[in-house]
Amino acid sequence: MKISVIICTYNYAHFLKEALRTVAAQNYPYFELLIVDDGSSDDTEQVVASFQNRFRQCRYLKKPHTNLGDSRNFGIAAASGTHIAFLDADDLWSPDYLASMLDVFEQHPEAELVCCNCLCIQGTGLVTGSLFPPGLPSICGPLLTPREIFDFFPFVLPSGMVFTKSLIHRIGLFQPGSPTGAEDWPWVIRAAAQGAFCVRLDRYLVLYRFHGGNLTAHRHKNFEEWLRVCEDLWRDQNVNSEAMTLARKMTRSRIPALLARYPAATNRRLLQHALRVHGPDWILTSANWATYLGLCPSAKVAYRLKKFLQYFAAPPLGLILDLQAAPEALFASIAPQPVAASRAAAAASKSA
Incomplete structure (x- = not known):
């Protein structure tokens, strides 16, 4: 397996620094990183340049401004990996994110789309809740009924899913042209309706930041x-x-x-x-x-x-996270979670 991490950004240089810190902190470092700049006019390019030497493979791809769906497709076309992982520029990954998601693909070789739980946070770092509601059923396999599909797609975020590139070849790319950045739902519905083998991982591996500038805030x-x-x-x-x-x-x-x-x-x-x-x-x-x-x-x-x-x-969890903290400390403050030991250990031994 080779994984391609794609960050799509547009005038989010102030958030991008924090996102890149969490990518650089991954316990599994063997990935290519593609940063797709959708025609930003801020200092995005300078932010990327300051991080490039922290990655084994990092490419900065700037394109004329269009929309998020087009940027996702642009990144996929440039990716050389067998698996694709998106991270939106205003979201944050746990250091265990890639290791944990890839472990699921190893445990279930037939898996095509894996998603995980996320904590929703405000710009201040206040944790307001969980993406997965209580009692959400586990999923491991194709979704066979409309009820299963409707219990799946509303709880998938681009920053919290990894999928095989072969799935893209089978069902097609994201739908470009959405002004709201809501191009992910039609694609996830299409994947589920066409029999994709889906796995839901109930672990907090992503912080989804909700702020006034989100495309999905309207x-x-x-x-x-x-x-x-x-x-x-x-x-x-x-x-x-x-x-x-x-x-x-x-x-x-x-x-x-x-x-x-x-x-x-x-x-x-x-x-x-x-x-x-x-x-x-x-x-x-x-x-x-x-x-x-x-x-x-x-x-x-x-x-x-x-x-x-x-x-x-059901009050908010009451946590206020220090978003400037090191990624390891940031996610350790949420709750103790088991490290994806096999993948992290393999990465450590490979680099030794």
Whole structure:
């Protein structure tokens, strides 16, 4: 196995330093690193130059600015590895990340896509929760039903997945052109629907940083992207009623947050788009009427009350991480986790 690590970045030099520190700290150092710069105008190139001598193979690839999906595909085309690992420039890896993920591929040679758990953090380092909700079922194999697929793809982040390049050859590249950076969901759904052997690893190996600059921080744009995913699903002649029902439920679940955050005109446009996609639906129709009746402020109060109650039912973990700490110390402060001993030991003996 040869792994290609791809970091896609656009004007994220201030985050990129921290991401590169976590890549340089990997217990398994035998990888090529490709940094795809999507036309940045900041000092990204200087940041990369300051780290290049810390890697065995490191290439800086600058391209005209397009979008994240196109940058991912650009990196894949340049990669020489059998396995691909993305790290978004504002996220952080545990030193055990590559060793742990590659161990899964060794234990399951048929695996094509492996994902792990992530801790969600704010820019201050406050840990706000886990990507995997409690009770999420384990996965090791192809996903055979729509329910299994819908229990899988919402809990996969690009920075927390490794996949084989042969899977790309089989199902195709990422969908370019998404303005929200939500190109990963359609690709993961496509992989799962086409029988990819998937493994879910319930270990905190990634810190996913949520901040105002995230492409995925804008709920209304993500909602539109989700509706486009649904439209793509409906074009598939093999889509069944269970998948359509699950997609409708996921759309409904996003309505309260939209009503609480955005003005009536924006919500009306989004809800009417949802009705065109899903057809007649009393919840979507009621929410649409609420925008005409001036009920969005009431929805905002109800949504905040719900979040308040959820906070006390399951408060944030309360940790505030020092994001400037060495990666080893940073992840040790989260919780003791077993080191991927076989892979790390093999790397150590190889370098001795």
